[in-house]
Amino acid sequence: MIDLSTHYLGLKLKNPLVPSASPLSKKLDDAKRLEDAGASALVMYSLFEEALRSEEAMLDRFLLDQSIGHAESAGFMPTPQDYRSSLDHYLEQIHALKSSLEIPVIASLNGVSLSGWVELGAELQQAGADALELNVYYVAGNIEQTGDEVEQRYLDLLKVLRTKVSLPIVMKLAPQFSSLPNFVLKLEEAGAQGVALFNRFFQPDINLEDLSIIDQLKLSNSSDSLLVMRWLAILHGRTRLTLAATGGVHTTDDALKMLLAGADVVHMASALLQHGSSRLTEILKGIEAWLEAREYESVSQLKGSLSQQHQKDPSVFARESYIRVLDSFSPPGGVWR
Numbered sequence: 316m317i318d319l320s321t322h323y324l325g326l327k328l329k330n331p332l333v334p335s336a337s338p339l340s341k342k343l344d345d346a347k348r349l350e351d352a353g354a355s356a357l358v359m360y361s362l363f364e365e366a367l368r369s370e371e372a373m374l375d376r377f378l379l380d381q382s383i384g385h386a387e388s389a390g391f392m393p394t395p396q397d398y399r400s401s402l403d404h405y406l407e408q409i410h411a412l413k414s415s416l417e418i419p420v421i422a423s424l425n426g427v428s429l430s431g432w433v434e435l436g437a438e439l440q441q442a443g444a445d446a447l448e449l450n451v452y453y454v455a456g457n458i459e460q461t462g463d464e465v466e467q468r469y470l471d472l473l474k475v476l477r478t479k480v481s482l483p484i485v486m487k488l489a490p491q492f493s494s495l496p497n498f499v500l501k502l503e504e505a506g507a508q509g510v511a512l513f514n515r516f517f518q519p520d521i522n523l524e525d526l527s528i529i530d531q532l533k534l535s536n537s538s539d540s541l542l543v544m545r546w547l548a549i550l551h552g553r554t555r556l557t558l559a560a561t562g563g564v565h566t567t568d569d570a571l572k573m574l575l576a577g578a579d580v581v582h583m584a585s586a587l588l589q590h591g592s593s594r595l596t597e598i599l600k601g602i603e604a605w606l607e608a609r610e611y612e613s614v615s616q617l618k619g620s621l622s623q624q625h626q627k628d629p630s631v632f633a634r635e636s637y638i639r640v641l642d643s644f645s646p647p648g649g650v651w652r
């Protein structure tokens with residue numbers, strides 16, 4: 316019997332497959348289906364501070380209208396006690412997931428203000444989440460802001476949260492940092508327990524018909540996993556933080572590569588949304604069969620065995636491989652002579 320267990324954020328998980336933040340944690344039935352399919356933990360969809368603040372502002376306006384006697388709003392007459400904000404819904408969902416699932420539930424937070432991150436983080440801890448993932452979706456588009464300042468935002472947030480939240484914290488990072496390994500080291504010093512590589516930044520497109528900007532959500536594919544795989548391979552063994560691979564895992568091969576590179580857990584969203592929970596079971600069985608065929612005894616034996624530290628030629632993950640790849644490329648035959 317192969318030992319598929321892994322350690323992530325101080326939690327012992329029965330296997331490395333974890334559905335990442337997505338709408339699949341919004342319904343108990345879906346979450347239960349994922350657990351039954353073999354998921355070893357569940358990351359919830361994010362709670363967004365901005366959404367909460369705009370609800371609060373609307374409610375304040377509404378109550379003010381009532382008190383000054385606007386007939387239209389007074390007609391609805393909801394009382395503040397009846398009102399349930401997205402925070403209330405989120406906390407209730409943590410309770411519900413915790414009581415119907417056996418696997419750990421990781422809450423996900425996307426804050427804006429420092430006080431918001433801290434207050435909401437404390438609420439999610441209080442509600443019983445097993446860990447907290449910080450979805451810092453920050454597009455560093457301010458020309459005045461230096462790279463150091465961008466990093467400092469993450470670090471300040473983590474340090475302040477640490478004063479109020481004792482749960483394991485995982486930072487979901489953007490792929491664009493000048494020196495990712497050094498930044499990961501700083502996150503470790505600031506009190507994180509893990510990093511999730513990488514947050515998927517949805518890219519706006521241009522509509523050439525009416526020249527408008529299109530907001531769009533495109534699901535990933537397997538080729539997206541290679542960016543993650545390289546950075547896992549570079550980080551494995553160089554940080555004490557646990558590593559989650561998030562992005563482009565659609566098949567058993569994708570998942571195995573992430574583990575070989577050094578992931579402690581492999582997150583999945585797009586593949587589950589596209590193919591259902593059975594895709595998780597297939598990948599789990601596939602990992603087991605692959606390990607068995609090669610006489611591995613456990614996932615731990617596999618983890619990081621092809622990371623940069625274990626390469627005879629560590630340059631395969633670095634610049635030299637770029638030069639080799641360019642030199643060895645030849646265009647498709649018959650197109651260019």
Ligand SMILES: Cc1cc2nc3c(=O)[nH]c(=O)nc-3n(C[C@H](O)[C@H](O)[C@H](O)COP(=O)(O)O)c2cc1C
Nearest residue numbers: 335336337360361450515535561562563583584585
């Ligand atoms: C429909 C959808 C909703 C998502 N919602 C969230 C979210 O609420 N919070 C978050 O941190 N990531 C969210 N993500 C990002 C995923 O958790 C994941 O990091 C990303 O999609 C890359 O993984 P994948 O290639 O397996 O899809 C969402 C992704 C999708 C496709």
